[in-house]
Amino acid sequence: MANIPTIALLALAGGSCAAAMPNSPTSSSISGAPGPTGTSYPSGFEIKKSWGHLSPYDDARHFGVEKGFPVECELSQVHVLHRHAQRYPTSWPTDGGGMEDFGYKVGNYSKRNPEKKVGSGPLAFINEWEYILGENLLLPSGAATEATAGALFWSEYGRLLYRAGKGDAIYDPSMNTFPNGTQRPKPIFRTTSYPRILESARWWLSGFFGNTGANSSYTSYDLVSIPEEENFNNTLSSTSTCTNGSSSGDYSAERFVPTFTKAALKRLQQHFPDDFNLTSNDVYAMLNMCPYEYATLGRSSFCAIFTQQEWTDFEYSLDMSFYGNFGFGAPSGRAQGISEI
Numbered sequence: 001m002a003n004i005p006t007i008a009l010l011a012l013a014g015g016s017c018a019a020a021m022p023n024s025p026t027s028s029s030i031s032g033a034p035g036p037t038g039t040s041y042p043s044g045f046e047i048k049k050s051w052g053h054l055s056p057y058d059d060a061r062h063f064g065v066e067k068g069f070p071v072e073c074e075l076s077q078v079h080v081l082h083r084h085a086q087r088y089p090t091s092w093p094t095d096g097g098g099m100e101d102f103g104y105k106v107g108n109y110s111k112r113n114p115e116k117k118v119g120s121g122p123l124a125f126i127n128e129w130e131y132i133l134g135e136n137l138l139l140p141s142g143a144a145t146e147a148t149a150g151a152l153f154w155s156e157y158g159r160l161l162y163r164a165g166k167g168d169a170i171y172d173p174s175m176n177t178f179p180n181g182t183q184r185p186k187p188i189f190r191t192t193s194y195p196r197i198l199e200s201a202r203w204w205l206s207g208f209f210g211n212t213g214a215n216s217s218y219t220s221y222d223l224v225s226i227p228e229e230e231n232f233n234n235t236l237s238s239t240s241t242c243t244n245g246s247s248s249g250d251y252s253a254e255r256f257v258p259t260f261t262k263a264a265l266k267r268l269q270q271h272f273p274d275d276f277n278l279t280s281n282d283v284y285a286m287l288n289m290c291p292y293e294y295a296t297l298g299r300s301s302f303c304a305i306f307t308q309q310e311w312t313d314f315e316y317s318l319d320m321s322f323y324g325n326f327g328f329g330a331p332s333g334r335a336q337g338i339s340e341i
């Protein structure tokens with residue numbers, strides 16, 4: 001899988017935390033009557049929090065560590081490790097590849113059967129739907145997430161680190177001094193050459209350093225772009241460095257798909273023509289459509305057609321991917337990103 005969890009940049013403490021592992025899936029998704037579908041659920045369940053790495057950023061809770069630090073302390077350095085934000089999918093079969101195939105399937109079915117509708121009932125929207133997502137690029141919603149994260153980090157840590165004074169809104173190089181007043185070197189950030197990672201870093205930095213008049217703040221910092229290439233030891237992304245380290249998670253997720261989509265497949269099949277041959281991979285593609293269209297278009301009709309349990313299982317499948325590709329389940333998991341810690 002190409003570059004999914006690559007971390008974007010760092011330099012200056014604190015850091016964002018990935019979502020905790022959810023509970024194991026229960027068996028209710030493969031039994032009997034479907035639960036309610038929709039974009040809001042009687043239980044108060046929020047689907048946006050069950051999209052794994054595709055969920056909009058949310059602060060991790062329950063670590064019991066308070067924000068801030070004692071008033072008598074002064075910050076001397078701060079480090080942040082940050083992931084890229086909302087992007088188009090990769091071409092991997094359980095990601096963009098599967099969604100694109102589903103899009104072709106719908107398009108080709110309509111072409112062959114101009115007199116028939118593809119979807120009916122809750123799926124009638126599919127008759128007007130087309131797959132429009134591209135691949136890999138950072139989206140404007142991702143740029144906004146990064147800029148917001150950078151700006152918040154400036155507010156919480158940057159101001160203290162650079163001793164921003166009364167009335168100072170943004171960073172100014174004159175703040176970048178040691179306590180004795182000597183000028184400090186420019187702060188250094190690192191990122192990779194992968195386009196969405198590089199763009200994420202730049203947007204984060206423009207949030208952190210301020211971007212008055214929406215003009216670039218390039219001159220305020222040095223950004224080191226580490227190539228993501230074979231035979232190059234990239235400490236921020238091991239995708240090209242450890243080529244045998246990262247796809248077992250995708251295979252476990254792929255095996256889980258037919259099991260957890262069984263009830264949805266049965267339910268949704270009724271709203272497609274008999275000869276459409278809806279598969280569990282199509283159902284998985286429809287689940288994926290929701291977060292990706294949400295990131296791209298601000299909403300998606302696919303979000304309303306699944307149950308709470310199906311979203312929970314969807315998230316679990318994403319966790320299986322990440323566990324096996326980049327976490328403790330991956331041969332290179334413990335080493336990925338270690339040089340930054």
Ligand SMILES: *[C@@H]1O[C@H](CO)[C@@H](O)[C@H](O)[C@H]1NC(C)=O
Pocket residue numbers: 103104105106107108111
């Ligand atoms: C039909 O599928 C092929 C790929 O199999 C694709 O290139 C083509 O665009 C599809 N047609 C429509 C109308 O979606």
Ligand SMILES: *[C@@H]1O[C@H](CO)[C@@H](O)[C@H](O)[C@H]1NC(C)=O
Pocket residue numbers: 178179180181182
């Ligand atoms: C000021 O502090 C820095 C960092 O401790 C030190 O490297 C530098 O030599 C000091 N400059 C003067 C003029 O004392």
Ligand SMILES: *[C@@H]1O[C@H](CO)[C@@H](O)[C@H](O)[C@H]1NC(C)=O
Pocket residue numbers: 212213215
């Ligand atoms: C932003 O850039 C434009 C074009 O280079 C320049 O005319 C303008 O003065 C800049 N504004 C600020 C606030 O720096």
Ligand SMILES: *[C@@H]1O[C@H](CO)[C@@H](O)[C@H](O)[C@H]1NC(C)=O
Pocket residue numbers: 231232233
């Ligand atoms: C990458 O780092 C390892 C361990 O230090 C070293 O053995 C290897 O030669 C390096 N590879 C490249 C291409 O620099």
Ligand SMILES: *[C@@H]1O[C@H](CO)[C@@H](O)[C@H](O)[C@H]1NC(C)=O
Pocket residue numbers: 244331
């Ligand atoms: C890749 O790693 C697996 C174990 O995780 C090992 O069995 C296999 O031989 C490795 N392949 C190569 C080409 O190193």
Ligand SMILES: *[C@@H]1O[C@H](CO)[C@@H](O)[C@H](O)[C@H]1NC(C)=O
Pocket residue numbers: 275276277
């Ligand atoms: C659906 O499956 C049936 C039976 O396997 C097959 O005959 C038919 O060609 C398939 N239709 C499509 C559109 O793939």
